Amino acid sequence: MPIVTIQDFTGVYAEQPFMQGLRELAASNGDIHWLDCTKIEGTDCYCDDEAQDALNKMMDEAVATATNTSATSTPGIHFFDNGNYHYMSMLWTDRVQEPFDLVVFDHHPDMQPPRFEGILSCGGWIKEVLDHNKFVQNVIVTGVADHLVEEIREDLSQASAAEILNRVTFIRESELSAVTLEGFSPDRVHLTSHSTPVYISIDKDALSTAEAATNWDQGSLTFEQLAKTLKVLAENRKILGIDICGERARDMGFEDTAAADALNNALNEKLFHLLTELHGIQ
Incomplete structure (x- = not known):
């Protein structure tokens, strides 16, 4: 089993029985870590230097106590609350010490030039x-809203940073049905034909509202599409780590909060079992 880390920033996992089961297992299983991040200031949407230091220290201590020592060379599987904390994928990929491609599922490009210099968002x-990561080779972002792809291209051009787009492939939301109907999974299978390892980061807002309840506008990816793509990646590439975020925000009103929590609980359980299964393919 890979090392599994749950980073709780808002307390939202308290509403999910499956995640609470993992919390209970963490007390006796050295390969499951529950990190209470609720008291770390400066983390919501933006992560300042002091918060990064606190988070890195907490993460290092968790990995150091893992009983599965053969798994400590790779970051493992991480759940870290809602999409406001998707920047955690940068902190986890900072631990990778070999060339890799970054495969992201997200309804947003997450490539905005910083509003405040030096602040991670x-x-x-x-x-x-x-x-800043010398090991990342290419980035593939799947499920991005079509209009946001054009906006980020313009934003980066104005910020004189358009050259980084040469290393980025966007698979737009409008492309998902087409590539699936052609018999391909949404990652464009040809991208998996070489040997570079991959790091996978999933924001559940890429999924439709029938699959997840998040705190950001959502796309139309299905769990079936996501699962198929992940299986293809696992069969073709070495997977270095997998991140999952996209819970609902606790202060965000849903017409039926209990139904939203039940939906996310079921999705997290399916993702957990799928990802631990994929780890066995490696």
Whole structure:
């Protein structure tokens, strides 16, 4: 079993029985870690330097206590709350020490130039990875809203950063049905034909509202499409780590909060079993 880390920033996992079951297992299973991040300030949407230091220290301590020592060379599987904390994927990929491709499922490009210089954000973390991680080779972002692809191209051009787009492939939301109907999974299978390892980061807002309830506008990806793509990647590439975010925000009103939590609970359980299964393919 891979090392599994759950980082709880808002307390939302308290509403999900499956995740609470993992929390109970963490007390006796050294390969499951529950990290209470609720008291770390400076983390919501933006992550300042002090918060990064606190998070990195907590993550290092968790990995150091893992009983599955053969798994400590790779970051494992991580759940980290809602999409406001998607920047955690940058902190986890910073631990990778070999060339890799970053495969992201997200309804947003997460490549905005920073509003505040030097501040890591949920909306710009992919750009930070491209700018500063010497091991990342290419980035594939699947499920992005079509209009946001054009907007980010314009934003990066105005910020004199358009050259990083040469290393990015966007698979737009409008393309998902077409490539599936042609018998291909949404990652364009040809992208998996070489040997570069991959790191996978999933924001559940790429999925339709029938699959998940998140705190951002959502796309139309189905769980079936996502699962098929992940299986193809696992069969063709070495997977270095997998991240999952996209819970609902606790202060965000849903007409039926209990139904939203039940939907996310079921999805997290399916993802957990799928991802641990994929780990066995490696």
